[in-house]
Amino acid sequence: MKAAAKTPRRPAVKKPSNPSLKDPVGVYCRVRPLSRPDQECCIEVINETTVQIHPPDGYRIFRNGEYRETQYSFKEVFGTLVVQKELFDVVAKPLVEDLIRGKNGLLFTYGVTGSGKTHTMTGSPGDGGLLPRCLDMIFNSIGPFQAKRFVFKLDDKNGVDVQCEVDALLERQKRDAMPVPKTPSGKRQIDPEFADMINVQDHCKVEEVDEDNVYSVFVSYIEIYNNYIYDLLEEAPFEPIKPKWNNCNTPVRNGDFIPPQSKILREDQNHNMYVTGCTEVEVKSTEEAFEVFWRGQKKRRIANTQLNRESSRSHSVFIIKLAQAPLDADGDNVLQEKEQITLSQLSLVDLAGSERTNRTKAEGNRLREAGNINQSLMTLRTCIEVLRENQMYGTNKMVPYRDSKLTHLFKNYFDGEGKVRMIVCVNPKAEDYEESLQVMRFAEMTQEVEVARPVDRPLCGLTPGRRFRNQAFREELSRKLEMRGGPINGETEEQSVSEMFLQNFPPLPSCELLDVNDDQTLPKLIEVLEKRHKLRQMLSEEFAKNVLAFKTMLQDFDSSIVSKENYIQGKLSEKEKTIAGQKMELERLEKKIKTLEYKIEILEKTATIYEEDKRNLQQELESKSQKLQRQASDKRRLEARLQGMVAETTMKWEKECERRVAAKQLEMQNKLWVKDEKLKQLKAIVTEPKNEKPERPSRERDREKPVQRSVSPSPAPNAPPVRLRHRRSRSAGERWVDHKPPSNLPTETVMQPHVPHAITVAAASEKALAKCDKYMLTHQELASDGEIETKLIKGDVFKTRGGGQAVQFTEIETLKQESPTGRKRRSSPSNPDPPEGAADSEWTDVETRCSVAVEMRAGSALGPGYQHHAQPKRRKP
Ligand code: ADP
Ligand code: MG
Numbered sequence: 087m088k089a090a091a092k093t094p095r096r097p098a099v100k101k102p103s104n105p106s107l108k109d110p111v112g113v114y115c116r117v118r119p120l121s122r123p124d125q126e127c128c129i130e131v132i133n134e135t136t137v138q139i140h141p142p143d144g145y146r147i148f149r150n151g152e153y154r155e156t157q158y159s160f161k162e163v164f165g166t167l168v169v170q171k172e173l174f175d176v177v178a179k180p181l182v183e184d185l186i187r188g189k190n191g192l193l194f195t196y197g198v199t200g201s202g203k204t205h206t207m208t209g210s211p212g213d214g215g216l217l218p219r220c221l222d223m224i225f226n227s228i229g230p231f232q233a234k235r236f237v238f239k240l241d242d243k244n245g246v247d248v249q250c251e252v253d254a255l256l257e258r259q260k261r262d263a264m265p266v267p268k269t270p271s272g273k274r275q276i277d278p279e280f281a282d283m284i285n286v287q288d289h290c291k292v293e294e295v296d297e298d299n300v301y302s303v304f305v306s307y308i309e310i311y312n313n314y315i316y317d318l319l320e321e322a323p324f325e326p327i328k329p330k331w332n333n334c335n336t337p338v339r340n341g342d343f344i345p346p347q348s349k350i351l352r353e354d355q356n357h358n359m360y361v362t363g364c365t366e367v368e369v370k371s372t373e374e375a376f377e378v379f380w381r382g383q384k385k386r387r388i389a390n391t392q393l394n395r396e397s398s399r400s401h402s403v404f405i406i407k408l409a410q411a412p413l414d415a416d417g418d419n420v421l422q423e424k425e426q427i428t429l430s431q432l433s434l435v436d437l438a439g440s441e442r443t444n445r446t447k448a449e450g451n452r453l454r455e456a457g458n459i460n461q462s463l464m465t466l467r468t469c470i471e472v473l474r475e476n477q478m479y480g481t482n483k484m485v486p487y488r489d490s491k492l493t494h495l496f497k498n499y500f501d502g503e504g505k506v507r508m509i510v511c512v513n514p515k516a517e518d519y520e521e522s523l524q525v526m527r528f529a530e531m532t533q534e535v536e537v538a539r540p541v542d543r544p545l546c547g548l549t550p551g552r553r554f555r556n557q558a559f560r561e562e563l564s565r566k567l568e569m570r571g572g573p574i575n576g577e578t579e580e581q582s583v584s585e586m587f588l589q590n591f592p593p594l595p596s597c598e599l600l601d602v603n604d605d606q607t608l609p610k611l612i613e614v615l616e617k618r619h620k621l622r623q624m625l626s627e628e629f630a631k632n633v634l635a636f637k638t639m640l641q642d643f644d645s646s647i648v649s650k651e652n653y654i655q656g657k658l659s660e661k662e663k664t665i666a667g668q669k670m671e672l673e674r675l676e677k678k679i680k681t682l683e684y685k686i687e688i689l690e691k692t693a694t695i696y697e698e699d700k701r702n703l704q705q706e707l708e709s710k711s712q713k714l715q716r717q718a719s720d721k722r723r724l725e726a727r728l729q730g731m732v733a734e735t736t737m738k739w740e741k742e743c744e745r746r747v748a749a750k751q752l753e754m755q756n757k758l759w760v761k762d763e764k765l766k767q768l769k770a771i772v773t774e775p776k777n778e779k780p781e782r783p784s785r786e787r788d789r790e791k792p793v794q795r796s797v798s799p800s801p802a803p804n805a806p807p808v809r810l811r812h813r814r815s816r817s818a819g820e821r822w823v824d825h826k827p828p829s830n831l832p833t834e835t836v837m838q839p840h841v842p843h844a845i846t847v848a849a850a851s852e853k854a855l856a857k858c859d860k861y862m863l864t865h866q867e868l869a870s871d872g873e874i875e876t877k878l879i880k881g882d883v884f885k886t887r888g889g890g891q892a893v894q895f896t897e898i899e900t901l902k903q904e905s906p907t908g909r910k911r912r913s914s915p916s917n918p919d920p921p922e923g924a925a926d927s928e929w930t931d932v933e934t935r936c937s938v939a940v941e942m943r944a945g946s947a948l949g950p951g952y953q954h955h956a957q958p959k960r961r962k963p
Pocket of ligand 2: 204
């Protein structure tokens, strides 16, 4: 996964005033091998441009609860197997090429202590780093074109002067005569520990070195510690000076190690920063340059030990300056024009460890130092941040270069022009995880900063190929001279030519005039001089001829070269066009890649969110199903318990019911038995002769007497209602037609209407009527209270004149059932005030459950009587 929310890199931002092109800072990453194979690793190289960093085991980032892996992309990533040479070819070689073409470059290593910054920059024994390799390449390239020592002279304002070879020679002689303990040309003693480092044996060189130039290399080596700049090449004073105060505010005593004095920074007319009074040593070979470096390195070590400093907290800056100037038109000497000199520099910076203070557990002075280092690296970060912001959003914030010496020194690389490259060193061990993460973030941000591409220096305007022509001329001359005066044997070309001339010239006689009258010396001298003059003229003529011949030869050569150049130029422009097209395509593809990477990042994030959701839901589901299972088992248990209880209760109730039923049956049997008894008694009463009436209270008996009297065979239309007794009087000789329609329902009353000697018919029948003189219709209907009301409609049968039968209805008797509980004495409208207790006392006697009210509407209650279903019980006296 990529680092969170990366800012897409923008295309080159051009200031309107400065149309020059810009290049992003080239950031490379080098992953060193683990020290021990059993160490835990937290960084992997994914591909040539990407590294992935993940939190080590036992280390969890609970940011959104995620275990995050982060990927960082760089211009190129070098894994543990990458050798110094490979790194040099990719990262440093282009900087050396630029240096030789007169352009500035800055290369720094950044990382935690122990991540391999020094290993990368300086190298380890037997495995030279970038610095010795850069020096080697420079000298391999400019070796044959180097100026004599002191032809170029650096001034104290970061500028350079040129002087003629004679002056340079004089200065060399003067220096050689000085009592310097060790001269650059003297015997060098390189520390055996680092002897191997310079033995890079790469034979790497820049292909297109301007051969018409002369070159000189100067090196300086400074250290920035505690925001002070020290010159590591400064010669220590010959003898200890008077006690004074060093930068650490401790007095320096005689015999003590004298700490170097800090230097100040200045800006030159080209806005480049330089260290004033800094020692710059002109070097002529890789060995010499490295020896100078090693001198400074030793001094640094001594200072660290003596002042109890932590070496990882200082920045070391090794500056290689290259002065170059064109040869004059003859291709013989350096052009003596200051404006034609180009001075370029390559700064190789081994930065202090980027770790935070708390990690080193520094105290006191150390803490202050650490704080300062922190501050200087922090200023570097801030500057990069502000620069990036200004470039991306077109703002014009002030970049705080001046806040630290480190950033101030390199200000013009970022503000002005120059190629800047950074190597981020990381140790993949787990302990460095957090620090490495910081380093990666800074590095990634750095590559979004763009610096102006250095412009090509102007051409000097002289014909190219001067050095070659001059050389060819010299060779030709010596050849000619050889032909004339024998072989030239000499140490150098210059020496041999002058010697040859001197041999051809007649020797000068003694020129000393001791006597006034001497008249021989002068004429001899004149003669010799004349001879010499003639010889010289001859030689000059010969020379002029030779020159002419050579010139024509050269012109031919020139024209052929020009035509070839034109051809090559044509080819080149063609190739450039193709390259430009390819570059555009590349840029487009890069942009596409970025977009796709961004999309992938988003998709990965979404996927993680979904996975998280899924996990949560699954957990929820599991807990719910567990809960359900628990509930089901609870339910089953409860059911079993309830079933047990129900069975128990049912059994109990069944037993109880059986017990009750048995009790009831017993009770009923008893009752039945009592009723049977009663019925028997009633039967006995009924079957008794008429005079043997049951005994009744005298009052009731008295009351019945008039009723009995009123019963007569003829119907009395307005006869008073008669309370029927259980046995009605019957007029002898009357025959009844008992008409009972088949739809009638049997009533459950104890007393049932009963007509003796009647002809019972289901439908009206004339035959029956002819035989009888009384008619009774039993009619049933539903009363308003839902009970069946049975009406006995009675009438007399007449013989009609035509010989038929007619019935005249005389009376309606209504029979009705009532609930004994809700029973109230009801009176029929025809009998509003019946004698109290008459029928009541009589019927309750027989049957308590129901009663029968008999109402006489019209006529007497003669005719049919009522017969008990059950025998009425005789009332107890
Ligand atoms: P730094 O300068 O960042 O503090 P060093 O360059 O001193 O770290 O490296 C610490 C140790 O690790 C040294 O012993 C060095 O030889 C070793 N080392 C660093 N990088 C590599 C590498 N790429 N290959 C092998 N050894 C390395
Ligand atoms: Mg180091």
